[in-house]
Amino acid sequence: MKIGVPKEIKNNENRVAMTPAGVMSLKSAGHEVAVEVGAGIGSGFLDEEYVDAGATLVETASEAWSQDMVMKVKEPLKEEFEHFHEGLILFTYLHLAPEPELTKALIDYKVVAIAYETVQAPNGTLPLLTPMSEVAGRMASQIGAQFLEKSKGGMGILLGGIPGVRRGKVTIIGGGVVGTNAAKIAMGLGADVTIIDLSPGRLRELDDIFGSSINTIMSNPLNIARELRTSDLVIGAVLIPGAKAPKLVTEDMVKDMMDGSVIVDVAIDQGGIFETTDRITTHDEPTYEKHGVLHYAVANMPGAVPRTSTIGLTNVTVPYALQLANKGYKKACLDNEALLKGINTLSGFVTYKAVAEAHDLEYCDVHELLNE
Numbered sequence: 524m525k526i527g528v529p530k531e532i533k534n535n536e537n538r539v540a541m542t543p544a545g546v547m548s549l550k551s552a553g554h555e556v557a558v559e560v561g562a563g564i565g566s567g568f569l570d571e572e573y574v575d576a577g578a579t580l581v582e583t584a585s586e587a588w589s590q591d592m593v594m595k596v597k598e599p600l601k602e603e604f605e606h607f608h609e610g611l612i613l614f615t616y617l618h619l620a621p622e623p624e625l626t627k628a629l630i631d632y633k634v635v636a637i638a639y640e641t642v643q644a645p646n647g648t649l650p651l652l653t654p655m656s657e658v659a660g661r662m663a664s665q666i667g668a669q670f671l672e673k674s675k676g677g678m679g680i681l682l683g684g685i686p687g688v689r690r691g692k693v694t695i696i697g698g699g700v701v702g703t704n705a706a707k708i709a710m711g712l713g714a715d716v717t718i719i720d721l722s723p724g725r726l727r728e729l730d731d732i733f734g735s736s737i738n739t740i741m742s743n744p745l746n747i748a749r750e751l752r753t754s755d756l757v758i759g760a761v762l763i764p765g766a767k768a769p770k771l772v773t774e775d776m777v778k779d780m781m782d783g784s785v786i787v788d789v790a791i792d793q794g795g796i797f798e799t800t801d802r803i804t805t806h807d808e809p810t811y812e813k814h815g816v817l818h819y820a821v822a823n824m825p826g827a828v829p830r831t832s833t834i835g836l837t838n839v840t841v842p843y844a845l846q847l848a849n850k851g852y853k854k855a856c857l858d859n860e861a862l863l864k865g866i867n868t869l870s871g872f873v874t875y876k877a878v879a880e881a882h883d884l885e886y887c888d889v890h891e892l893l894n895e
């Protein structure tokens with residue numbers, strides 16, 4: 524199979540979908556990899572390293588996109604839609620539920636769109652989302668601590684406090700991968716940490732992991748409102764796979780938060796869990812203030828630490844790319860239920876229920892299309 528790796532064009536997105544090691548694996552299995560010139564630079568991978576590993580360098584994005592399968596990191600931006608072609612296998616993060624235009628373009632061009640974030644193992648975990656959730660979770664507490672500084676717009680508190688001065692309070696809504704990693708770093712900084720989740724089983728696991736060093740609380744509107752009133756930093760980390768994030772924090776709850784407190788809505792890539800995170804921010808302009816609260820809503824947080832993130836991401840994506848390339852997407856997906864769940868659009872239809880529901884579009888069972 525011919526595989527293309529374009530350079531990412533999103534604001535401050537320095538990750539790349541393939542390392543030279545990945546190229547070598549695909550090459551050894553008999554595939555061709557076309558890497559756009561400079562695609563790896565932001566992650567510290569030089570063009571020469573790709574060539575040494577067996578890649579062909581291509582000068583333009585169009586050449587990288589005109590392959591059988593394109594591997595990317597972020598969802599295609601509008602200016603990339605023109606590269607879509609019928610039957611293209613697009614393997615990348617897509618986050619289609621809050622993206623009607625992208626969804627429509629993928630349908631119109633009959634792209635085989637396989638979303639990293641909905642590839643789902645039989646135990647319910649999301650193997651291609653996990654490493655980036657680990658990065659974003661760890662970053663969320665770091666970033667929150669930074670924006671609580673006065674010069675950054677925050678109320679001017681140190682999360683760990685000092686002897687004689689109270690510690691800052693961090694509330695994390697959603698205790699999955701992002702939430703757990705955010706908690707680890709917030710605890711390390713010495714903060715008073717509370718995790719709110721809807722799943723009693725998950726709350727129990729968190730209690731087993733962290734013991735009495737965190738508070739675990741059941742998710743409901745009353746508990747969320749009460750915790751937020753006294754929180755310095757609130758992290759949004761809820762996910763319902765493939766679906767638009769539920770707006771668990773109302774504008775009134777945000778109005779009740781302390782002036783100078785900080786929100787980091789990691790779930791913004793699925794639309795965000797705060798009514799007030801109504802726009803995506805960028806690494807260039809990461810925050811805005813609303814009701815006295817600083818909001819951070821960057822949808823590609825791991826892009827800020829591209830070396831770590833690219834290696835972490837490709838460690839998990841390349842084995843799946845090999846299956847797609849070796850067997851062709853149909854057999855690879857029929858043989859591997861996890862990969863099958865990654866297919867969001869196929870042959871002009873939406874094949875992921877939560878995405879179809881988000882856009883009120885016809886849903887088509889992927890098995891029907893694959894067995895045609």
Ligand SMILES: NC(=O)C1=CN([C@@H]2O[C@H](COP(=O)(O)OP(=O)(O)OC[C@H]3O[C@@H](n4cnc5c(N)ncnc54)[C@H](O)[C@@H]3O)[C@@H](O)[C@H]2O)C=CC1
Nearest residue numbers: 655656659697698699700701720721742761762822823824
């Ligand atoms: N902004 C960025 O750069 C990045 C964003 N993300 C996003 O972060 C979000 C979280 O991802 P993960 O932690 O990997 O998901 P996860 O599936 O590991 O965890 C989600 C948690 O939310 C909980 N939950 C579901 N409904 C809830 C409710 N009503 N109240 C409270 N908790 C609820 C679940 O029980 C689960 O524990 C996703 O939207 C993901 O795409 C991930 C990486 C980077």
Ligand SMILES: CC(=O)C(=O)O
Nearest residue numbers: 616655792822823825
């Ligand atoms: C998960 C995701 O969208 C990201 O890492 O940018």
